[in-house]
Amino acid sequence: MKITDKSIAYESAGTIEETRLEKIHNVVFEDSITASKMVAQEIAALIREKGKQGSKCVLGLATGSSPIRVYDELIRLHKEEGLSFRNVITFNLDEYYGLSRENPESYHYFMQEQLFDHIDVLPENIHIPDGTVAPDDIEDYCKSYELKIKSAGGLDFQLLGIGRTGHIGFNEPGSHVNSRTRLVTLDHITRVDASSSFMGIQNVPRKAITMGIGTVLVAKRIVLLGWGNHKAQILRDTIEGEISSEVPATYLQRHGNTTFILDTEAASELTRINTPWLVGTCHWTELLKRRAVIWLSKQLKKSILKLTDRDYNAHDMSDLLQIEGTAYDLNIKVFNTLQRSITGWPGGKHNADDTYRPERSQPQRKRVIIFSPHPDDDVISMGGTFDRLVEQGHEVHVVYQTSGNIAVSNNEALKFARIARQYSSDIKTMDMIISELTEEITGGTSSLPVRNLKGLIRREESLLATAFLGLPESNVHFLDLPFYETGQKKKNKLSSVDVQLMTEIIKKVAPHQIYAAGDLADPHGTHKVCLEALFAALEELKDHKSLKDCWVWLYRGAWHEWEIHEMDMAVPMSPDQVIKKRLAIFYHQSQKDGVMFQGDDPREFWVRAEDRNRATAQQFNKLGFADYAAIETFKRYRFR
Template identity: 65%
Template sequence: MVAEVRYRNLEDISYKEAGIYENTRFEKIHNVVYDNSNNASYKVAHEIAALIRQKEKDEMYCVLGLATGSSPIKVYEELIRLHKEKGLSFKNVVTFNLDEYYPMEKDNVQSYYDFMHEYLFNHIDIPKDHINIPSGDTHPDKILETCIAYENKIKKYGGLDFQLLGIGRTGHIGFNEPGSHYNSRTRLITLDHLTRTDAASSFLGLENVPKRAITMGIGTVKEAKRIVLLAWGENKAEIIKKTIEGEITSQVPATYLQLHKNTTFVLDEGAASLLTQYKTPWLVGPCMWTEETISNAIIWLCELTSKSILRLTDKDYNDNGMESLLAKEGNAYDLNIKMFNKLQHTITGWPGGKPNADDTSRPERAIPEKKRVLIFSPHPDDDVISMGGTLDRLVEQGHDVHVAYQTSGNIAVSNHEALKFVEVVTTMDCNNNVFNTIVEAIQTQENFEFNTPELLFLKGVIRQKESLGATRYLNISDEKVHFLNMPFYETGAIKKKPLGEEDVEIISNLIKEIKPHQIYAAGDLADPHGTHRVCLDALFSAIEKIKLNDFMKECWVWLYRGAWQEWGLHEIDMAVPMSPDQVIKKRKAIFFHQSQKDRVMFQGDDSREFWVRAEERNQDTAMKYHQLGLADYAAMEAFKRYHF
């Protein structure tokens, strides 16, 4: 189902009128918001398919500008399905890709040439000579010449009929980084540090990411007859807000699209979450005051005025677009008391429920007194990083706690770490041929992050044993620790297989075996193709499959966030405070994951170690509660309940 939006759906927009829409008070680019990226991708793919068919009917080439990255993957999958099942032909299609790293060989798995063939071209009937991708192996002396030829070839075909875009967190489209000129053309460009950081996981480290790229220019992109930009997940929300609501500036190149008359941004709810009409709808116009909207508005008002909840006045509400809420609820005093109590009731030191207590105003049930708890951890350290304090509480309070590590996390162990471990083994047993082979392979390979089946196995064992060290430290017996090794992950490479029925079956079988009263899982809403999100989708699919079982009627699902983000205060249903001693204990549990402590393979753009990120995030949550007028705790872990 499509989420409720202010604008017409994509299929209702004709080319002539796509640039004409009912504007909001703040938005300068037409956008459509869907409840998830799969539904959005389906709509975009069908718009492209309709264009291809119309051009075929008119006996004309359909000239498509294509993008790479995770955002368009589902669009390409649907186009492939339409080709194989519905007879969609690409024989009249000519494609021009936006960009390519430089230098980059075509057969390199990180090349966009490889990406496009793997995700689209190898599966459709497009003529090979209709495929155009900037050449990353061009001789330096020939770059200007080849860029001009690329531009001329686009013009030869009459320009781009449709340009598909993603957006980087610097606001780049293609690789047009901040500072790019409005009339820029295809050229060699130096990549922004943040762009390279975002690509680091694909290259197994920032040091391996090329510093330059060849990109189609802003001037080339803006001449396309139709532009659709895709953005998924909360990690794109900030740049989407700047692009759609901000002023046109070369520092956010995507803002140039405000001047294009036929552009639509296609977003999921995560990417749209910071747009004014979604984050603070009371500033846009008449607002539907739901319980969640009221909570969000009052917390926002406290932050704006630097006041605690109980100090807000009628004037504060009236001066900041919330007069309709005041009229609905009566007065600030009643609103403040209601909100204060709501937040107060989310706080509990008994995440499994407090025995023999009135649970009317508590986030968890008192009965059964001792619960079976199943904690799903996407990687072998997410449990202690994101909810180590709560996990410790659940064990100490006598609940039957199980931990399930959904993936091996093996590719996140560097060869440096693997070599360190295997050399210990070979020192003790110099006759072990398997380990000697691994040592020799690591020491003789130029690419220090290659993998072999034996090496991947070793890395998986390293992460298993680190996990067991942490769970033993928290007094969880080994038989209650489950290593699921979900098949979608076990490719030995960054690129994963699609989530399959076998993955879902593994999850559902474990739930049926344990019959938990509580499930905890990573509720990551950022990258829809990231491991956390895929693991969450697998859990949701498993729950859907088995939810009619009797034991599921007593099962509650609690979602925690990953290492980078936390729930907004208005989203939190349970907040578990930690004492200073518990903060230290959680830190020590994280330290057992030694292979992830210092030289981390997938650091992201945050240079802090995982334990520092987690600690500061938990402290920040506690501080925010205190600033709203509630008790002062050292740290807090937060959870949102998922209702199925």
């Protein structure tokens, strides 16, 4: 593994602690925003260096969500710092076969919208595979694409993302190391991952034109971006595994000037991060101690209190015992920490000693805000806790951050439109809505009346679900944050208006508790933006009287659950509560069958939720705790 000056440049901002298991140079950043800016700075420096030499800078570019913030920073550098792209030649990795450049889901469209329309790159220097080439001409076209790269002097810099199959570009499992630009058939998982963009997998193209592995490997410099915990396992396989055509990204191990730029979640499965005691000396924080003890318990299938000195010594944790004393001392310490996190009183237990409880006992009746990115995340992710808070007399407010309208399928909305037509005085508008809903829409923008109808469907479902849990309608709030209201999958950037709506509801309620979605793996990205909106609001209000006595709890559950060592509060659920949570989810009927944005999990949301809550309870039981039917977990976020 060759580490160049370019690679080392990231060291000041990221973390480089590679071990003998890692075969590709990688740098881990706290977040993708900082990391993306660093990558953009490297690209900018290369462009300027080439410009001073009077030569062209040849960039290989990627599409998808991973490079968007890199492109945002390049645009900023162009507009604010005078970075010119007039000496830049670009070659994109791939394009869906069968899509014209005008199609909103084509990579032509993506690149113009995300980068090219905002910089001074010369149109004749932009090269993106043409998805409309006739089948008989494909072979010659692909050879021509290769020759254009060679004629330009080869790729100076190649930007990559990575798919869950380990593909780079559209080089799916089975791709040969010497492969060149060609037409390929897309893997089913790749098509599933793209299905949200195309409003269903049935609309996702089955083929694509892509640069080959061999094309990529001749680039002088390669940077691969990896964000989010849904990429963590494939990144570990790529960085630590053997080279294999089944994980095409592993071929990058053969390239002497490659750096993987990761955020903390994407790097979470790397051995040095997940189980660092297996590869070297550790700095034993309390969180890492807890993680190690739980890991050892799972490895040996022993409850925590049954672990012995010999168990720790045999698994490279003897230095931990030097710090903590005996296994007995360490086991009791970790066991007690986890035991104290388990509570049936998520709002705090009145008149109880709260020294070791996760929540305060005072005030007895707390004002609570449950922020829900979509109009069902509240009951899916924390329906049992929601129920407990209401039953125990707290003043609970649910705040739905977005309308969720895009997640209502046309067929689902059509049922309501046809019924509404029978009773509507505006037959013309209803006929227009029905006409639009019967058309096949794969990437366009829905009209405002259609979006309003779909939003109303989700709003009424939410009101029924919250009423079922005993919440008055006056305590249900719909923000309809503007960033979401585009009528298509692509959303606007978070704005001051979005943050202002968040600050206003917080000031109005003045909560003692805030619950918010910390699950960032949703395929739409809405959870992440909604969490950013909350963090921005908290930063703005941190010294305001409305947050004087407020604690923030982050939930997961729709796509992932907190690991037991990460969570700070665990709320058990009885069998009856599990059923009650299920019925609350059922009120969101538009999301029950044939979910628009399923992600990589084919189960319905209520099944996912139950399975995860049950699995969490089983994990606690195997660690030596009581046998609960299900458990929801939360992590405290300290904003000051």
